[in-house]
Amino acid sequence: MDFTDIEARGVVLLGCGKMGGAMLAGWLDRGLSPGAVHVIDPKPSDWLRNTGVHLDGGLPDSPAITLIAVKPQMMGDALPALQDLDDTLYVSIAAGTTIGAFEAVFGAEARIVRAMPNTPAAISQGITAIVGNDAATADDLDLADLFLSAVGEVVRLNDESEMDAVTGLSGSGPAYVFHMIEAMTAAGEAQGLAPELALRLARATVAGAGALAMSGEDPEQLRKNVTSPNGTTQAGLEVLMEELQDLMARTVAAAADRSRELRG
Ligand SMILES: NC(=O)C1=CN([C@@H]2O[C@H](COP(=O)(O)OP(=O)(O)OC[C@H]3O[C@@H](n4cnc5c(N)ncnc54)[C@H](O)[C@@H]3O)[C@@H](O)[C@H]2O)C=CC1
Ligand SMILES: O=C(O)[C@@H]1CCC=N1
Numbered sequence: 001m002d003f004t005d006i007e008a009r010g011v012v013l014l015g016c017g018k019m020g021g022a023m024l025a026g027w028l029d030r031g032l033s034p035g036a037v038h039v040i041d042p043k044p045s046d047w048l049r050n051t052g053v054h055l056d057g058g059l060p061d062s063p064a065i066t067l068i069a070v071k072p073q074m075m076g077d078a079l080p081a082l083q084d085l086d087d088t089l090y091v092s093i094a095a096g097t098t099i100g101a102f103e104a105v106f107g108a109e110a111r112i113v114r115a116m117p118n119t120p121a122a123i124s125q126g127i128t129a130i131v132g133n134d135a136a137t138a139d140d141l142d143l144a145d146l147f148l149s150a151v152g153e154v155v156r157l158n159d160e161s162e163m164d165a166v167t168g169l170s171g172s173g174p175a176y177v178f179h180m181i182e183a184m185t186a187a188g189e190a191q192g193l194a195p196e197l198a199l200r201l202a203r204a205t206v207a208g209a210g211a212l213a214m215s216g217e218d219p220e221q222l223r224k225n226v227t228s229p230n231g232t233t234q235a236g237l238e239v240l241m242e243e244l245q246d247l248m249a250r251t252v253a254a255a256a257d258r259s260r261e262l263r264g
Contacts, residue, residue, distance in 0.1 A: 006147065007036045010060035012085070013067050014078055016041045016048050019093060020069030022122035024051070026151030030124065038063070040081050062087040065147055072097045072262045079105050089140050091115055091130075091147075095167050096262020099133045099160055111136045113144040116163055116171045117151070126152030129166040131159065168256030176251060181206050 011032075013020055016039045028034060034052035038059050041048070049055065066088045070078045075097060082090075091113045092102060102112050113136055117128040128148045132141050145154045157163065181202045188198030213219055227233040 003032050003036070003150075005143075006064045007033055009062060009064040011037050011065050011067065012059055012063045012082070012088070013037060013039045013041075013053075013069060014082060015068065015070030015074070016044065017069070019117065019119060019121075020067065021045065021048065022119045022126075023067070023069070023093075023117060023151055024048075024053070025122045026124050026126070027147075030150040032150075040078075059085065061085070064089065064143065066090050068092040068094060068102075070094065075101070082106075089113065089136070089143060091144055093117055095171060096164075096259045098263055099131075101263075103133060108133075109135050111140050113140065114160060114163060115144065115148060116166045117148065118170050119174050121151035124151050127155065127170050128152060129155050129157050129163065129170070131157040131163065164256040164259040165252070167259040168252040168254070172252075172255045176248075177206060177210075 011027075013024060016024060020039075020041075024037065024039075027037075028051060035054070037051075037053040039048060039053050039055055040057065040059075041055075044055055061084075063085065066082060066085060068075075068079075068082075068090060072094045075094065089111050090102060090106060093115050095116070097114075099112050099114050102114075103110065106112070110133075112133040113130050114132075115128050115130045118126050120126045121128070128151075130141065130144055130148065132144070141156065145156070148154045157166065181199075184202035184205070185195070185198045188201060189195055193201070209222075212222060223237075227237060
């Protein structure tokens with residue numbers, strides 16, 4: 001992507017932990033200059049120190065984008081560091097923290113985009129949902145879209161109320177898939193495979209199936225392509241399909257409910 005305007009005005013990143021760091025890794029990988037990035041984080045990781053981004057606390061007056069990537073519970077302590085910024089687009093990735101909560105701090109005229117990314121952003125394979133406040137212009141949404149597109153897909157929501165479900169599905173979702181790899185590995189071990197071999201098979205199977213799913217073919221058809229009548233897959237799916245739909249519904253609902261709770 002063309003980072004020209006963003007390079008010229010700079011980017012501020014408030015909080016650079018697992019998610020902020022994943023996104024920063026993606027942007028640097030896509031060619032954003034470390035010198036354009038100003039990070040505020042009281043505990044910078046060794047990786048962050050070695051990126052060459054600014055960590056000295058000096059901030060540009062009007063950065064193109066100010067990304068808020070601290071935990072919802074840290075917001076009260078963290079946001080005052082941004083009080084001198086002017087003419088910036090605030091993009092928050094915090095689960096649960098509403099646009100209204102940011103308007104209460106920055107003012108209703110502040111341009112705010114609420115976003116929900118996920119950690120595959122680190123390898124530019126994330127997906128981020130965005131929604132803007134009333135003050136955010138079409139250009140602001142385009143800028144957020146452009147910037148976040150550098151680390152994966154971007155989808156625009158019609159309404160902020162959709163954000164809790166998005167958080168429960170794609171924000172938290174990578175963890176469900178990683179747990180699936182863990183569970184498949186354990187199941188392979190239970191069938192007598194060595195742990196390293198079971199992990200290798202499980203990881204490559206999930207990655208390969210994920211890549212195939214991105215081909216655009218309907219997942220149901222892809223599942224049927226594996227399933228020979230009265231074969232091994234059918235025997236396995238008869239167990240899995242009895243439980244998984246309800247289990248996944250409860251999993252995503254629990255995460256979405258927690259997102260609603262975090263609104264406070
Ligand atoms: N981890 C994930 O997969 C995702 C996380 N998020 C959201 O991203 C945000 C950050 O989550 P994680 O990166 O997982 O948490 P984290 O705990 O890994 O990172 C938070 C960072 O904020 C820093 N920090 C603490 N106090 C600060 C302050 N006063 N000023 C500046 N920085 C401060 C910490 O040192 C840490 O590096 C949360 O709001 C979370 O809801 C959103 C999508 C996915
Ligand atoms: O677990 C969390 O609260 C964050 C939000 C989505 C993924 N991680």
